[in-house]
Amino acid sequence: MPDILHRIGIKSASTQEAYAALNTIDGLAGWWTSDTQGQTEIGGELRFRFGASGGFDMKVLELDPGKRVLWEVIDGPAEWIGTRISFDLKQEDDYAIVLFKHMGWKEPVEFMHHCSTKWGSFLMSLKALIETGKGQPHPHDVLIDNWK
Amino acid sequence: MPDILHRIGIKSASTQEAYAALNTIDGLAGWWTSDTQGQTEIGGELRFRFGASGGFDMKVLELDPGKRVLWEVIDGPAEWIGTRISFDLKQEDDYAIVLFKHMGWKEPVEFMHHCSTKWGSFLMSLKALIETGKGQPHPHDVLIDNWK
Numbered sequence: 001m002p003d004i005l006h007r008i009g010i011k012s013a014s015t016q017e018a019y020a021a022l023n024t025i026d027g028l029a030g031w032w033t034s035d036t037q038g039q040t041e042i043g044g045e046l047r048f049r050f051g052a053s054g055g056f057d058m059k060v061l062e063l064d065p066g067k068r069v070l071w072e073v074i075d076g077p078a079e080w081i082g083t084r085i086s087f088d089l090k091q092e093d094d095y096a097i098v099l100f101k102h103m104g105w106k107e108p109v110e111f112m113h114h115c116s117t118k119w120g121s122f123l124m125s126l127k128a129l130i131e132t133g134k135g136q137p138h139p140h141d142v143l144i145d146n147w148k
Numbered sequence: 149m150p151d152i153l154h155r156i157g158i159k160s161a162s163t164q165e166a167y168a169a170l171n172t173i174d175g176l177a178g179w180w181t182s183d184t185q186g187q188t189e190i191g192g193e194l195r196f197r198f199g200a201s202g203g204f205d206m207k208v209l210e211l212d213p214g215k216r217v218l219w220e221v222i223d224g225p226a227e228w229i230g231t232r233i234s235f236d237l238k239q240e241d242d243y244a245i246v247l248f249k250h251m252g253w254k255e256p257v258e259f260m261h262h263c264s265t266k267w268g269s270f271l272m273s274l275k276a277l278i279e280t281g282k283g284q285p286h287p288h289d290v291l292i293d294n295w296k
Binding site (some may be wrong): 004091124 | 150248269271275
């Protein structure tokens, strides 16, 4: 099954800030969508909304502080349901490295191409949030195509 | 074998400008790397260089004007050699859509994660080149991590 893969490096002395941006409502709202709600502990459900475009509900499956976050998509577009999203963190010199995977897509449909580019753009928003204090979460996100 | 997938939409009345940006030395130098040389016809070889980071040599395998460009990597990093890169173009309303695939990676190594994010960033540079007249090719490219 095809996966979406990304790697960003955040200028940061440790992976702590990146982990917080993946594991707190304020952090997630600072880079992905300002309309983020829910519970961030294991078993908790997170609701990410993008206005008229709808959104995604995730269940938190794994948390390893400073190292890893794993979600499962429990509601959203049909192509997303049952897929899993992981963020693996490690420190390399002055950079907190984030290895991202969105796993379990059934087919490499055109929507998957869109989501790949859009994830890359949102991960750059995560990098900006930590490096500059300001990300570009929805509704201020970078538009990549006619599907936004 | 895992692929890198992306989709961008360029505000443009046709796919003609996007095709030119993929099939002329000036066009390629305007969004990917300013150090681009070679022949853009079928069977031609293109040399893309990124300063001290090295670069890639591609052979042009297919050209369908306004619709498709396909390259094969003939020299560069070991993970890239033998992989293929396609750009499929189509018009949707006011947008020229680019569907991108970098196919034939043997393994989803960490370098592939980096290249996925970096390709997304360069495709946004292609979009900017056509929409604003100015892309962000190397050496003015957006840096995504400690591998640049």
